Amino acid sequence: MAGTSNPTQIDGQLFEFLLRQGDNVLVLGHRTSEWCGVAPALEEDIALTNTALDLIGQTQLWLGYAGEVEGKGRSANDLAFLRDVYDFRNVLMLEVPNEDFGRTLMRQFLFDAFQVPWLTALCASSNQNVADIAAKSVKEAIYHLDRSTETVIALGDGTEESNARMQSALDYLWPYVGELFGEDDVDKAMHEAGVAPMPATLRGDWETTVNSTLSQACLTLPDSKFAHSGGRTGFRHTEHLGHMLATMQTLQRSYPGAAW
Amino acid sequence: MAGTSNPTQIDGQLFEFLLRQGDNVLVLGHRTSEWCGVAPALEEDIALTNTALDLIGQTQLWLGYAGEVEGKGRSANDLAFLRDVYDFRNVLMLEVPNEDFGRTLMRQFLFDAFQVPWLTALCASSNQNVADIAAKSVKEAIYHLDRSTETVIALGDGTEESNARMQSALDYLWPYVGELFGEDDVDKAMHEAGVAPMPATLRGDWETTVNSTLSQACLTLPDSKFAHSGGRTGFRHTEHLGHMLATMQTLQRSYPGAAW
């Protein structure tokens, strides 16, 4: 199944693939954690912190395995705290600022609606480690999707102001969703090796979830088909990621080699 | 004049004194620079950037000399970019966030009104380097004070909203002004050595300037006498400084030893 690729190539591509999984949850987990203690209501605060905790747990698994595959002795922490922007592989949508709680929840929903079918598919991965991590993560993702769906509907179908905020969140985020379904050599190699499906094959499922939820939320899908890219290849992140990393990495960068 | 202190003690105290001077302008220069490109009007943007430039120039002089006095081979950049919060010696007022342009200008004014008599006095320092740096800096400080006085008056005596904003800026900053006039062993040692006057002796001058300006600005002096402290000794900064340093120091911390 591996076609013409040699083992080193496959490992390199698997490493890239794993970084994409790990960086997505690392970066979203970080953004989510920014709400801890200052969310609009105690119940929301607790629920969102719970999500952040799950995402950080998933980060440890994906990046831990990425480090093993790379074989240079880098731990999950090394990968999280000692790479600069261009070595990050998360989709751009997850690194843009939280703005208000509405945008935060809308992003969570758009991502959860992808993660559930995606992780479900990965449970059948030819790579046992990938399948195991996916199996553990998908349970959490299903719960996140339940919650974010419910909240997006409540806020879309709440007041005039909340509807306007959710619509503007959706409009802002929309050009970033296309990147979730990107396809490049890494995707093809993973597909050929049976590690993962092509992301584009999930678009139908994703649209079904999204259309149904957004219609219940009285929100209008933007009609633009334009899609930003550059996050999952690392070619061009947004300016926001660098600021996030300056904060996130400050201790590891300031005290190299220290154990915490 | 040096009394009972031995030369090493005096050098240590001179080093502390120089850090206080340098960190004040470093930290305020950084805060001021945060406005570059996003100030409320082009003319304000240019003027404020000019102030930031002057302050950073002064930082190079004070910290450069501090590094010499310390005698451990640290440059102004080393001191600026490779110390953690508790080694900073600026007064707390200068590290709190800019908030709006009103608070930024009010802080600038309250500080300028101190710097002008302070630097004027330092021009007569027994330490020639201190006198030289002060002589260069005081010209800039006089210009800053002219401008910040004018702006504080205009904004205080503008609209109802602008008056309320300036009053709330003044109320917020007031508990931080007392630290400018602090006195401790370092101050005493500098006074005894003829390096600098006791800061408290400038309070009268400062109050004259401030009272006259604030009354023209239709603003009311808060009547609290409470004064925060902890910045100029480093004992207890605010939580804001650490965030500022995470941003400011990110490159030097991430790429130790690199030349830029």
Add this chain to the structure above:
Amino acid sequence: PAKLAAFQVRIDAGEKIEPKDWMPEGYRKTLIRQVGQHAHSEIVGQLPEGNWITRAPTLERKANLLAKVQDEAGHGLYLYCAAETLGVSRDEMTEMLLDGRMKYSSIFNYPTLTWADMGAVGWLVDGAAIMNQVPLQRTSYGPYARAMVRVCKEESFHQRQGFHIMMAMVNGNAEQKRMAQDALNRTWYPALMMFGPSDKDSVHSSQSMAWKIKINTNDELRQKFVDETVPQAEYLGLTIPDEGLTWNEETGHYDYTEPDWNEFFDVISGNGPCNVDRLSARQKAWDDGAWLRDAMTAHAAKKATRNLAAE
């Protein structure tokens, strides 16, 4: 007065008072003040540690810290619920916090300045809190006592977590050791102040003790805290910033220097290092969240109407 006497008899017999039972107005008021203040302390107490969540040095530490701050939100929730059984809503209490009518623990008006503060806060602040809270599991008001059982279980976990952070720091490099000592230097006296003023200066105390809302005196608890903490500091190799600290063979306790009570009263009256920033952070969260709370209410109402129409 007969009712009052009967009430005191129940208290003395160790019975729990429940929300529907008769209770004196003073008992209710004192409890609302105490439980509300405790709840607010949990909420405001999220801020100093929340300050380091985005800068936690490893994924593990970040997860631990998130979980801890989340627990504090949970404690806030239990305690607001307990207070609500006394006839005051969470929103009312929040407004009283924001306009200054209700207080929170003075300790949270101190800043967290280095990562070692995450250790010091867990070790000393949660340590002092536990010392205060363990006896409150036996308080006379049922809902409060039950809330405290849950709270105490988690707090002791937090304290251990804080101590482990300190351990890592003192076993680390020279900078880390310095951070640990610095954090202890800044946190020691504020932690001692957490038990409140000396018994002789403390208001409300005797009636609260008779009602079993308060179980021990401030000075008793403070002494217990010092006695337990000194050996822990020694174990860590850190120096408590009190030159007057000595073991007193006669009393079997440590003698220690009283905190600067002027500082305490400054902090209580709004002049702590962070009072203004803490309250404005809560105010901002409250104001920024208004649209969301309104939307949730509006949506729930719409849903109820639709369900009714569908029946």
Add this chain to the structure above:
Amino acid sequence: PAKLAAFQVRIDAGEKIEPKDWMPEGYRKTLIRQVGQHAHSEIVGQLPEGNWITRAPTLERKANLLAKVQDEAGHGLYLYCAAETLGVSRDEMTEMLLDGRMKYSSIFNYPTLTWADMGAVGWLVDGAAIMNQVPLQRTSYGPYARAMVRVCKEESFHQRQGFHIMMAMVNGNAEQKRMAQDALNRTWYPALMMFGPSDKDSVHSSQSMAWKIKINTNDELRQKFVDETVPQAEYLGLTIPDEGLTWNEETGHYDYTEPDWNEFFDVISGNGPCNVDRLSARQKAWDDGAWLRDAMTAHAAKKATRNLAAE
């Protein structure tokens, strides 16, 4: 038409048109569009570099960057003044920028992601800007031509500064070299796009050239830029990300691959990587500054009244 002919005679004779002179409506409109767009580019152009001011790696670099961004504000100011002589106010132009009726250079819709971008922007973006602007010192409209003289002097200084940053990076450690190459990779094609679409696809061009509002064609300037930049990249030891780049002995120029014009039209139509963020940053600065601008006006009015009363 006689007036029009006379106007063209003046232009052809190299005379400068001044604000009070008669001019065709189309000339005025085209100039407002061009000068306004240029002014807006200076203002929006502060943002990508402003993004690194708080993270500049040394005090010297921070001062240089501040001075540069300040120069851009100054250029904006000259150019708005030049545009105002054509009968449109700065506030009107700002509103047109914010609501999308006026544009700014597409290059500023690309993000600055590492410190090396401060080098690449100076070297390539200011380099391309100079290539565009030097001829405009000879443009037919007096105030615009004079503004460009001041602008060009400073821009060439900025370009040198950018090149020096690149030098420091390529002479630095491996990570720094990597950053420098990465910055070139991302900036090359967007810089080529700064000269606008190929002559055959460019609107407005021939009339603008007849009026000497535009002096060279887009393709001429782009070729000149490539020819000057390739040896500089070689000197830096960096690889231009174009496998089709070759020296053409016959033409005496470099052959190069055209940029992806679809990307250019995406960016122009609002879909660049940063369009939304750039405009919302300007919008926020404008909205947040409203109270201040109002206060300044109110204070000036009060002062004038007081002065009048005092006379």
